[in-house]
Amino acid sequence: QNETPILWGFLDYSTDLIYIADIYLSTRTGYLSHGIVVTDRHKLRQHYFRSGRVVMDVICLLPFDFFYYNVTQMFPIIRIGRLLKYYRTNDFYRLIQSRTYRPNFWRILNLIHTLFILIQWFAAIYYMISGYIGFGSDGWVYPEPVGINGNLSVKYLKSVYWATLTLTTIGEIPSPVTQIEYLFTLLSYFCGLFIFASIVGLLGNVIAKRNARRSQFDQLLDDAKEYMSKRNVSSNLQTRVQRWFDYSWERGQLNGIGEARAISMLPTKLKTELALHVHLETLKKVTLFQNCEREFLHDLVLKMKHHIYTPMDLVCQLGEIAREMYIISNGKLEVLSESGAVIATLKEGDFFGEIGVLSLSEAANRRTANVRSIGFSELFVLLKDDVLEAMEDYPKAKVSLQ
CATH class of the missing domain: 1.10.287.70 (Helix Hairpins)
Known part of the structure; x- marks a missing residue:
């Protein structure tokens, strides 16, 4: 340090400039008051100057460096007060960990x-x-x-x-x-x-x-x-x-x-937004709902339930009462006739069981085929009562579906 005083002086005072900039930013950092973020500059300055941080920040910048000019050697220990600024490092890590x-x-x-x-x-x-x-x-x-x-x-x-x-x-x-x-x-x-x-x-x-x-x-x-x-x-x-x-x-x-x-x-509003982010695209793939209004889809997303089926599981059986419809999220399923012959193969984005859900006729509420999972399959399930309730709330979607 004694050999290169200009370099050390540049590093020291560059750090001091960073500390001064941090004080300026602290006077412009928002805080919560009664659950509301305060952004008024005058209040922000008052909040900072009334806090305990301002004391440490001032001590950090006390000009003890003038003692350099009264001694024959440079003593970095004079600047030890700068170590009080370490609390900002803890603030940084705490902020990062929360995000x-x-x-x-x-x-x-x-x-x-x-x-x-x-x-x-x-x-x-x-x-x-x-x-x-x-x-x-x-x-x-x-x-x-x-x-x-x-x-x-x-x-x-x-x-x-x-x-x-x-x-x-x-x-x-x-x-x-x-x-x-x-x-x-x-x-x-x-x-x-x-x-x-x-x-x-x-x-x-x-x-x-x-x-x-x-x-x-x-x-x-x-x-x-x-x-x-x-x-x-x-x-x-x-x-x-x-x-x-x-x-x-x-x-x-x-x-x-x-x-x-x-x-x-989470509160209901945030849970709704999360559900929309995770499941809305899956619902949009269903051709049945592509012409429906967005709010109707939002309502259905919150009512979808996620089910997993293992290989050779029967998802629905011929002749049973249809109380739900299925949307394939992942995997493949096969549609079987009464004799066990494969009629069709369903894949991601396909859906089935919608006729029984949308029809009000008791006769139409019977399954017309067996549907079996080929491997592991993930399906979203919509109950009939939930779909009909959403249709009553959104008449345009009801007309489109019928």
Whole structure:
């Protein structure tokens, strides 16, 4: 630093400019008041200046640098007040975690970043204490900075190496001799224990969350197995049930148990928008509804139910009462005649059962064929009562469908 004061001065005061810009942005950052986002500039400035943050921001920028001109050497320790600005880093990580789809990644990154910063600080303090006690005066301090030990990169690497060994408690370091050496070493060990506990706790939490969903799924499957075993269900049916669970897990239907619980807590308006985003395109593929008004489709989307069928499952049978219609989201199905011959093959976007749902005649409410799932199939189901109710609310759609 003494060799390149212009470069260090440029870096220091560039950082100060960033801090000043952050204060300006803080006076223009909105906040909630009685559930309403405040954007009035005058109120934003008042809110910032009345907060505790302004005190730390002012301390960070106190011009202690003028002491540089009254001493023969530059002492970076004079600018230690800038470290109070670290709270903004925590604000950044907290904001990112609330908005990202991978919060665990950012939590681990935050921990690594914090560990890296602590290592830098302890390395600098170690070198400073070594200079205060006397370089090379004992085995604990940094050796006399002459020759290769006087090289800047060597000073940095050896100090960081010492700090890393001490904070992670994974290596042998020379025993301290003086009181200040003992105190600083003990402080380093205590910080190291805190870091170790944080890493173990964070990683344990990440692993537990990753396994929680699978544990919930396994519990559901075990309960189903126990239910079927106690009631002497045939092995063939048990196999089909287990295959349904396995497919549902692979497709994410049971993988998102926690997600479904979280979504159920949303207000009706948000749940409606989510349902429209996820299912509306599927409903639009149905030619039967392509001429219907958009609001009618919105109503139907909220009433659709998602079902999964395993290979060779009968979705509907010839002669049964038709109380629902089906829209194929994924997979293939075959339409069978009374003799078992394949009449047609249905695929994604196709639909069936609409005649029985839309007809008011009792005679027309009987299934006219068997429909069987070829492999695993995912279908959206619309109940007759729900469709008729929506048609009453939207007369134009009723005319179009009839």
